[in-house]
Amino acid sequence: MGKKSRRPSRRNRHTLKSNGFGLTVTVGASPRMKSSGQPALDNELRLLRSSLLYADHVNLVAPSAAWMRTFSPLLDTDPEDPWRTIADLPAETLKRLGVEEVTPRQFSAAMRVLGARPVDDPLRQQAEALWRPAIIKIRQQAVEVFDSAEALELDMALDAGFVTLISDGSRLEDSTAEQVNWFRDRLTQALADPSSSVLLDQVTTEFLREAGGYADGLPAVADNRSRRTAVGAGLVERLPTFPDAPMSHILEAREELGEGRAAYREAVKELASKLQSSALDETLPSEIDELWHDAVRPKLEDLRKSATATRVGSETAKRLFTEGYGLPTLLVAVANFTDLAAALPTPAAAAAAAVRVAAAGAQEAFRARATVRRHDLVYLLDVNTKLSKKTAR
Numbered sequence: 001m002g003k004k005s006r007r008p009s010r011r012n013r014h015t016l017k018s019n020g021f022g023l024t025v026t027v028g029a030s031p032r033m034k035s036s037g038q039p040a041l042d043n044e045l046r047l048l049r050s051s052l053l054y055a056d057h058v059n060l061v062a063p064s065a066a067w068m069r070t071f072s073p074l075l076d077t078d079p080e081d082p083w084r085t086i087a088d089l090p091a092e093t094l095k096r097l098g099v100e101e102v103t104p105r106q107f108s109a110a111m112r113v114l115g116a117r118p119v120d121d122p123l124r125q126q127a128e129a130l131w132r133p134a135i136i137k138i139r140q141q142a143v144e145v146f147d148s149a150e151a152l153e154l155d156m157a158l159d160a161g162f163v164t165l166i167s168d169g170s171r172l173e174d175s176t177a178e179q180v181n182w183f184r185d186r187l188t189q190a191l192a193d194p195s196s197s198v199l200l201d202q203v204t205t206e207f208l209r210e211a212g213g214y215a216d217g218l219p220a221v222a223d224n225r226s227r228r229t230a231v232g233a234g235l236v237e238r239l240p241t242f243p244d245a246p247m248s249h250i251l252e253a254r255e256e257l258g259e260g261r262a263a264y265r266e267a268v269k270e271l272a273s274k275l276q277s278s279a280l281d282e283t284l285p286s287e288i289d290e291l292w293h294d295a296v297r298p299k300l301e302d303l304r305k306s307a308t309a310t311r312v313g314s315e316t317a318k319r320l321f322t323e324g325y326g327l328p329t330l331l332v333a334v335a336n337f338t339d340l341a342a343a344l345p346t347p348a349a350a351a352a353a354a355v356r357v358a359a360a361g362a363q364e365a366f367r368a369r370a371t372v373r374r375h376d377l378v379y380l381l382d383v384n385t386k387l388s389k390k391t392a393r
Contacts, residue, residue, distance in 0.1 A: 022056030023197065023265065025229050026166075026190035028183075029062040030203040039064035041150040043201055048157050049250045050233035050242070051199055053383055054261065054268075058163045059196070061186045063179060065154055066167035072155075074142035082131045083115025092167075153247040160251050184211055191218060197225035199233055202285070209280050217278050224272075226279035232268040234288040235296055235380060241387035253386040260379035267376030271295075296377065303381050 029044040044062045051058045073093050077085040089097075091104035099107045117124040157163045166186055174182070187208060190198050200208065208214060217223060236242060245253075271291060277284040 024057045024059060024195065025051045025055035025233075026059040026061060026187070026193075026196050026198045027051055028187045028190075028198060028200045028204045029060070029065070030183075030201060030207065031062070031064040031067075038144065038148075039068060041065060041068070041154055045150060045153050045157075045247070046237065047199060047201060047233070048154075048163065049245070049247060050236040051229075052157070052162055052250055052254050053236045053257075054229065054232040054265070055197070056162075056261070059166055059190065060163055061166045061183065061190070063183060065165060068151060068154070069158070069165055070167065071142060072151075074138050077135050077139045077142070079132050079135045079139070082128060082135050083111050085135055086131065087111040087115070156247045156251070162251075162254070184208070188213065191222045191226070194221055197229040198222070198279070199226070199229045205280055206282070209282075214280060218280060223279045227275065227277070227284065228265070228268050228272040230279060230284055231272040231275070231288055231291070232265060234285070235268075235271075235292060236383060238289075238292045238297075239380060239384045239387070241384050245387040249387055253383055256386060257379065257382050260382060263376065264379035267379075270376075296380070299377055300381055300384070303378060 027044070027047045029047055032040040032043055034040045041064060044060065044065050048058060048060065070092050073089055076088075079085075087108040089108070094104040094107060102110075114124050114127050119125075158165060184207070187198065187200070187204070190196050218226065275284070275287045275291070277287050
């Protein structure tokens, strides 16, 4: 009692649309199962995390995530109060539980009527004997599934408001063929929307490639947008600090570095235009790998070294004014002429030389730092730094 409900909010049940969020990426993730038979969400979370650092909003088309989110209200069930428990379940959850012969509203009303009967009423006692053990079992299963680290990460992303879970028309009781068709139709709808881009996992990419309809590839606009998304999110995934970053750190970095995302996407346009593969080609991941190793990683390393060097200069300049460090000390720190002060004949001459050299060194340091900040890939450097600092906390 009093526990926060984990029911899906309305925003997570909307149909597929961009809703004016800016750049919307639709993530398509094929369902996968753990050895225990429970749905696995590692693939969905990986795609979500990188997309959140590239796009303004994410539409998630993922049968496993939709299934779990629909059943999450079962965590609130109470075997000691079966009537309120069942009556308060949302309609979509009741449908997934097999309520078909009557409407969910009629079913909930019937449960309330039973709950209003006297405790010694034979019909109520008979129904309790049926439902209480079932609720206990259902809740145990829900805890196993929804209290996992993966489920909590998914909830965190959905609750932040940057992700819309697409689940309209998806029903667990549908045949496998019907569910496959639902998955394909939602992705096809996204690819046909000129305002959205699509990011697919490897299995889903192969599924669309072989499902027909794209024998000649994607339309030009959809292909360009989706290829850019694959590059933009793919480079984020290859950052050293990304694989181990939890969702909370991803969301914090997204908020703190929001101003840099648009500039990064502009840089990705040029990078993606140099690739030969289309969005559905099986060679695209290997091209992104090559892009990362040959061009992006070396550039980020150069930027990191430049930023580190200029940071020494800027921090030393701050100390000059706040802590009163002597000018010869500033000379050594900024300009790195470790033996110049000792070579000068008098303290006065040393001070005069230090003023000139330190001023030139500080000016150069700030100029170099500004150059680093203007670089088109500095967003990746910032993301890696933010995630590194948060992971180390």
